[in-house]
Amino acid sequence: MARVVVNVALKPEILDPQGRAVQGALSRLGLSGVMDVRQGKQFIIDIDGELEGDRADLLEKLAGELLSNPVIEDFTLTVEN
Amino acid sequence: MARVVVNVALKPEILDPQGRAVQGALSRLGLSGVMDVRQGKQFIIDIDGELEGDRADLLEKLAGELLSNPVIEDFTLTVEN
Numbered sequence: 001m002a003r004v005v006v007n008v009a010l011k012p013e014i015l016d017p018q019g020r021a022v023q024g025a026l027s028r029l030g031l032s033g034v035m036d037v038r039q040g041k042q043f044i045i046d047i048d049g050e051l052e053g054d055r056a057d058l059l060e061k062l063a064g065e066l067l068s069n070p071v072i073e074d075f076t077l078t079v080e081n
Numbered sequence: 082m083a084r085v086v087v088n089v090a091l092k093p094e095i096l097d098p099q100g101r102a103v104q105g106a107l108s109r110l111g112l113s114g115v116m117d118v119r120q121g122k123q124f125i126i127d128i129d130g131e132l133e134g135d136r137a138d139l140l141e142k143l144a145g146e147l148l149s150n151p152v153i154e155d156f157t158l159t160v161e162n
Contacts, residue, residue, distance in 0.1 A: 001116070007123055022124060025147055031139050033129030035082070040123040042088055043103060048114030058112050066106055 002051040003080045004059060008068040009040035043067055050081050083132040084161045085140060089149040090121035124148055131162050 010016050016038050023037040043063075051059065060077060068075040091097050097119050104118040124144075132140065141158060149156040 009123070009125065019124075022148070023126075026126070026140075026143060029139075029143055029147065031128075031136065031143060033136070034126065035129055036125075036127040038125045040125070042090070042121040042123045043100075044090065044117075044119045044121065045104075045107070045115065046117040047112075048116055055112065055114070058110075059107075062107060062110055062112060066110065067103070 002047045002049070004043075004045040004047060004051060005078045005080075006043040006045065006063045006067050006075055007040060007078075008043070008073050008075045009038055011072055011074055014072045040073075041067075051079050052081075083128045083130070085124075085126040085128060085132060086159045086161075087124040087126065087144045087148050087156055088121060088159075089124070089154050089156045090119055092153055092155055095153045121154075122148075132160050133162075 018039040019037040022039060023034050026034045026037065045059070047055075056079070063075050063077050064070055099120040100118040103120060104115050107115045107118065126140070128136070128140075137160070144156050144158050145151055
C-alpha cells in the first residue's frame with residue numbers, strides 16, 4: 001500500500017484571511033512573536049499496491065486540477081510506498 | 082526564525098464526508114485502487130526567534146485547543162528551528 005500526502009497552500013501572493021485570523025488569535029492568547037500564519041489543506045490518500053508509472057502521473061495531474069486550484073494554490077505531493 | 086507546521090486530521094473513527102467525496106472523484110476520474118482519502122488542515126506558523134520553553138508549551142496547548150477540536154480531531158506539531 002502506498003500513502004500519498006498532498007499539501008495544498010495558497011500561493012504566497014494570495015491574501016489568507018483565515019491564516020490572518022489564526023495569527024491574531026494566537027497573539028491575543030499570549031503567544032508572542034508570531035510573524036505569519038498560512039492555512040492550507042492536507043489530503044492523505046491510501047492507494048492499493050505501489051504508486052508508479054501512469055497511476056503516479058495521473059495522481060500528480062489530479063492533485064493540480066482537482067485537489068488544488070492552480071490559479072491561487074500550490075501543492076506538494078509526497079509518496080510513501 | 083522557527084517554522085511550525087501543525088497538521089490537523091479527523092480522528093480515524095470520525096466519518097470524513099469531504100474525504101469520501103474526494104475518493105469518489107479520484108476514482109471516477111480514472112485513478113484505480115484508491116482505498117481511503119482523509120482531508121485535514123495544515124497551519125504553517127512562522128515565529129520570531131527560537132521556539133522553546135514556555136512559548137513551545139503554549140503553542141502545543143493552543144494547537145490542541147484553538148487549531149484543532151480535541152473531540153473529533155488529532156494534531157501533529159513539527160518545529161523547524
